[in-house]
Amino acid sequence: MSSTQVLSPPGNDDFLAHCVSGSTPRVISLVGAGGKTSTLFWLANALYQRGRRVLITTTTRMQFPDRRFGTQCFVEPDFSARLTRLEAVDGTPGVTALFSVFDAHSQKVAGCLPGEVDALKAARVADVILVEADGAKHLALKAPAEHEPCIPASSDVVIALTGGEAILRPAQPASIHRWPIFSRLTGIKAGEILDAAVFEGLLRHPQGMFKSTPAGALRHWLINDPSARDSAGRSAILAMLESLRLADPALDGLWLGDMSRPSPFTYAWVRTNRMQKDFR
Numbered sequence: 001m002s003s004t005q006v007l008s009p010p011g012n013d014d015f016l017a018h019c020v021s022g023s024t025p026r027v028i029s030l031v032g033a034g035g036k037t038s039t040l041f042w043l044a045n046a047l048y049q050r051g052r053r054v055l056i057t058t059t060t061r062m063q064f065p066d067r068r069f070g071t072q073c074f075v076e077p078d079f080s081a082r083l084t085r086l087e088a089v090d091g092t093p094g095v096t097a098l099f100s101v102f103d104a105h106s107q108k109v110a111g112c113l114p115g116e117v118d119a120l121k122a123a124r125v126a127d128v129i130l131v132e133a134d135g136a137k138h139l140a141l142k143a144p145a146e147h148e149p150c151i152p153a154s155s156d157v158v159i160a161l162t163g164g165e166a167i168l169r170p171a172q173p174a175s176i177h178r179w180p181i182f183s184r185l186t187g188i189k190a191g192e193i194l195d196a197a198v199f200e201g202l203l204r205h206p207q208g209m210f211k212s213t214p215a216g217a218l219r220h221w222l223i224n225d226p227s228a229r230d231s232a233g234r235s236a237i238l239a240m241l242e243s244l245r246l247a248d249p250a251l252d253g254l255w256l257g258d259m260s261r262p263s264p265f266t267y268a269w270v271r272t273n274r275m276q277k278d279f280r
Contacts, residue, residue, distance in 0.1 A: 006269050012046060020157070028155070028156065028159065035163060040130050047128050053093055072089075117152035157220065158214075161222050167223065167240065203248040
């Protein structure tokens with residue numbers, strides 16, 4: 001029987017315990033829209049502060065890494081050379097970013113193929129490998145195209161991001177990446193409210209929020225909500241999340257927070273029987 005728990009408010013270590021803890025090395029893939037890069041950097045910093053060796057990469061393209069916490073960055077087209085450079089890094093806690101190409105004009109980097117991430121995990125070059133495995137053009141919502149997302153088969157956890165500013169508001173095609181696919185998958189039209197039925201469809205549909213998630217990987221839905229709402233608006237979101245938390249029996253956790261903050265989380269529901277151990 002499934003064991004569940006509501007956390008309000010959850011702490012940072014609650015998120016790490018449910019999403020990151022377990023045997024190492026561990027691969028965490030981030031997909032969706034509305035905060036993947038912010039969440040990746042937040043995770044990298046939190047794990048580094050707790051004594052982990054963290055590796056950042058992408059299977060698509062992402063912004064050049066934030067260097068606030070001393071990220072060392074390797075850009076090398078040849079994978080064997082990338083692996084050799086990683087293996088030469090000492091075993092002390094730190095954050096390393098690994099990419100194949102840097103585009104100076106766009107300030108974006110390309111990273112590793114999904115199979116290369118699998119090889120990095122097998123080589124045990126880090127305690128945790130954080131992978132930005134999807135693209136969304138900085139928009140709040142998306143539906144994946146046929147070739148998306150690019151999730152490594154060795155992923156232990158998939159965190160799907162949603163921009164909270166779009167929830168319970170009219171659907172704006174300009175704010176939704178791959179709008180024709182999103183509309184077809186959810187049945188919603190421009191101007192209709194993005195309500196619980198829309199997100200239940202994204203959760204449950206095999207081509208939806210957790211498309212291509214490896215069997216056995218934990219699934220966590222993270223709503224990144226930096227928008228200022230009145231108390232009625234926040235209560236409406238929480239009520240919607242309460243109605244959705246059991247919509248997908250494969251969902252392991254549902255989190256609400258502002259990932260631009262050091263302590264971002266305001267609400268969580270978790271399936272505790274899937275948690276591996278406390279994070280320390």
